[in-house]
Amino acid sequence: MVTKKPRVAIVGAGIAGLAAAHRLHTTNPDLFDLCVIEAGDRIGGRIHTSEFAGERIEMGATWIHGTRGCPIYDIAEKINALDHLRPYESMDGLPTDPITVAEGGAVVDFSILKPISDLYTSLMDTVESGALPAGAGPGVGSFLRRALETFRASRQAPDLSLGGDWTVEAMEDAVFAMKENVFRVHTSADDLDDMDLASETEYREFPGEHISIAKGYSRVIEHLAAEFPPGTIQLGRKVRLVEWCSDGGGASPAPKEGPVRLVLDDRSVVSADHVILTVSLGVLKASLEEEDANSKGWLGFNPGLPSFKRDAIERLGFGVVDKLFMELASGEEGEFPYMEMAFHPGGHVAKIPWWMRRSPSIWPIYGGSRVLLTWFVGKEAAEMERMTEDDIISGLHATLEGFGAHTRVVKRVTRSTWGSDPLFMGSYSYVAVGSSGHDLDLIAEPLPRGGAHDGTAAAPPLQLLFAGEATHRTYYSTTRGAYFSGIREANRLIEAYLNVDVN
Template sequence: SQEASGQGKAASGPAPRRSSPGSGDLQMAFPLPPGGVVEVGAHWIHGPSQGNPVFQLAAEYGLLGEKELSKENQLVETGGHVGLPSVCCTSSGARVSLELVAEMASLFYGLIDQTREFLHATETPVPSVGEYLKKEISQQVTGWTENEETRKLKLAILNTFFHVECCLSGTHSMDLVALAPFGEYTVLPGLDCTFSGGYQELTNCIMASLPKDVMIFNMPVKTIHWNGSFREGTFPGEAFPVLVECEDGSRLPAHHVIVTVPLGFLKEQQNTFFDPPLPAEKAEAIRKIGFGTNNKIFLEFEEPFWEPDCQLIQVVWEDTSPLQDTAPSMQDAWFKKLIGFLVLPPFGSVHVLCGFIAGLESEFMETLSDEEVLLSLTQVLRRVTGNPQLPAPKSVLRSCWHSAPFTRGSYSYVAVGSTGDDIDQLAQPLPVDDSSTQLQILFAGEATHRTFYSTTHGALLSGWREADRLIGLWDLQSQQPRPRL
């Protein structure tokens, strides 16, 4: 089933705004002693308030604490922006004034808010969010009166915020994100929160309500045959319009199939996954909508080197600027796309930092060994702390959402050349415009929700949408109410 990040996306406090990379709504949590978990997939409830069905379910199942459930928490307006770091370090080990970071954050997120105002504009000054931000920043720079060193530092801080926004949008570059539809993404109020036992607590509760033996796992689907008349021996005398063919040779006849695979999988496999092929309009929508990678890298330490109240360590790479297009070799510079490290709550004697990295650098990181990643990030931390003797992490764990064959990335964004109409096109059931034919293939998942794409709540709502579509069809056919699960 499908999700969202961050995206991976980041919003209040140190929490990335939209769900962190996930294979759809697949949640992966790795146990840490004693009983803690780290989320390799979706991490936060983004916008935990009454309009968020994930929050509502979590509250109903008793999975949240008093603070998360408080009215105060639900009313916080984050605007979808990341909170300020506890500590900001440069790549040469200097501490950056948090006042300067706050000044650049105010500038950057003020411009991000401006980009949302082009939603209903007849035309935009530039095609992408990135180009708009850079154009506006270039104008701002001309008015800066500080010395050259401070001006360069301010640009380096802004460059980090560009990388943060790439993590939020699940993209390699904000130049790939379309400006006109950017404001259609809806940020819900509420201070982002987590599940103490991982997102898996929620999926376990949902699954507990299902009848036993209705879920089949570890059975990859090879092809969905549709618009046919398929007969199987287990259902003599009945013809089905859909047949799901699995890689192990199993054949599952069906009246309806709801497809929730990640968009990255559809981009790679749509030509062989559907028989007959998808209509040209839907295939084109799949091609046009953006889908990127946002990964997490967890580092476990024997002892914390950070202060007890530290929540987020931001890293600023000196001599970088969003106004300069540099392309150093991936091998030497992939880690410069890291936005910093989130400090996870300690699990007894276990201390963990979580780094976020998006884009092609994130995909390159997946090709490296654990040892290479550990070595590179040990060197990074020694540089930014100014402590060449800093003990290396004792272990590393990372997500690899791009190389995972059933995800091929993390979550969707509206790319240059696409609009929200493409999202609606992807969500359109098949066959199209044929009232005499029952709904055969329906589409759900984060990439099919026009205003909540990239989030777990968008994925959940899309699943409910398609369930309601089928319930409505069968209610109409039977002319009597049917029980709703």
């Protein structure tokens, strides 16, 4: 007798979706009838290795934050993706001795740079250790700024002029803001006061080096996708509506097939016993914005998501982080340095546009490369995504000039546009003030809640499972979090069918 295999549809071919599919397939290729539905024209999602000016670059995920125990590192090593065949982005690791230049072009004096850098490092250590002082927070921003004020008060020295409109305190502010802007890049929070300080102590990295992947992050993705039978991954298929069965009858109409039906952009339908949704938190947020979100081409749910899940999606933060690469024209000036930028708090060089003023650095993608990289967050990222390339290049020239690099000529640029891309609507998640790590757990909870075990007759269990970086309590915002979340949801199904504990 041929028995029908349970049908599992995974929405999204990012690392969470592909990790889930890989785990389901490799556990037993005959256990499930599997498909991966991806709206975009490529796999990888927020992992996207590309080329620019003859260099390999990463438009999205770039770093493995700690190698020891990290599954992304283990895969990259196993498939020899860490080999150095040609230079690659961030091959020098995090620069150990960048130069910090103040707006106007002077290198920031070590006597100011060092104490502020030490202060910032000790504050980050405090957050990591969880040993926060009583009354700290609720936002990360106020915690950091109060510490700067305390540092100044303890010094009890008058504010001295450094010439022009720079004083010692203005320079300290500028260096401190540069550090905060690095943190904004790491977390995606536009305003650090919107980041929950207490929850930040739950975020974890693996021990070991921070490295990038020599042959490109996308190699990890290609490896995960390599073993599926042809047709498993379906590109260019956008899910518009998720119809599911919230109870055993009554409130929601029982679908003819399913119990879950995915209605796609072209009105075709994929029915499944289980759907693993891996779309970004930005896409989930947009799905809540209007009852009929799908009339705008966004993802919709019928019935709508229950309030516990909607509230968690609303409360958590999801910001925009973008990368901008620029190619320098060849010239006589020699290597571009690893340059951190300390912008004057009141603006000093009028020509530098506002949208450049919170980028922490401009540096080569590796020592000696003519391709430079700078990062944008929040409002500045949104503005940069909207601008023409010519306007971006003139803003870059004003900035380079304002930092003493006036002889450098930018030939062309390329940039990411994660915020305005409807398939992502942002870059990664953070725990906002008013939410907590528990909200990440709530997003991860399968629907219907309690499944058939909640006494509501026969709502089939495990219809909608949720994976993706915003569903991992300690590794949210990262590739490792997304990977682990995919494995978690695959294991949930495997355990349900094989009645074994696979963790």
